[in-house]
Amino acid sequence: MTLPDKPDDAALLELLGTAKTIAVVGLSANTSKASHQVAKYLQQKGYRIIPVNPATETVLGEKSYPDLRSVPVPVDVVDVFRRSEFTPDIARQAAAIGAKVLWLQLGIRNDEAARIAAEAGLAVVQDACMLQEHARLVGTRE
Numbered sequence: 690m691t692l693p694d695k696p697d698d699a700a701l702l703e704l705l706g707t708a709k710t711i712a713v714v715g716l717s718a719n720t721s722k723a724s725h726q727v728a729k730y731l732q733q734k735g736y737r738i739i740p741v742n743p744a745t746e747t748v749l750g751e752k753s754y755p756d757l758r759s760v761p762v763p764v765d766v767v768d769v770f771r772r773s774e775f776t777p778d779i780a781r782q783a784a785a786i787g788a789k790v791l792w793l794q795l796g797i798r799n800d801e802a803a804r805i806a807a808e809a810g811l812a813v814v815q816d817a818c819m820l821q822e823h824a825r826l827v828g829t830r831e
Contacts, residue, residue, distance in 0.1 A: 711764070714757065715742060725748070757779065757788075764786055766789065770794050784810075794816075799815070803815055
């Protein structure tokens with residue numbers, strides 16, 4: 690099964706418009722890292738950010754969790770900042786917690802992870818920056 694890298698703009702706009710809680714896997718406390726900058730932008734746009742990183746306790750004022758299964762609240766989007774070889778397990782965890790979207794950030798793609806997520810009913814975005822897509826599609830409407 691071959692999946693497109695991302696849904697069309699109308700579907701992306703709907704995903705971004707209905708999402709409330711985003712678990713950011715690999716969110717760094719280092720303010721110079723892309724994961725931190727993207728999560729901060731999304732937080733400023735009104736999304737609840739849940740850091741998922743076993744190496745840190747808090748990021749952006751939010752408690753960090755070691756993995757997706759430890760997150761105690763429902764998650765709409767799993768935004769991934771990990772190398773592609775780690776994404777199949779992340780996709781399985783995203784499916785297990787009932788997330789609606791698996792989003793692999795710019796430069797990250799893994800067809801196995803995409804297949805796992807899609808077969809579990811999640812929308813899949815690969816190799817795309819959530820900040821850039823939000824700014825492009827929603828930023829002009831705010």
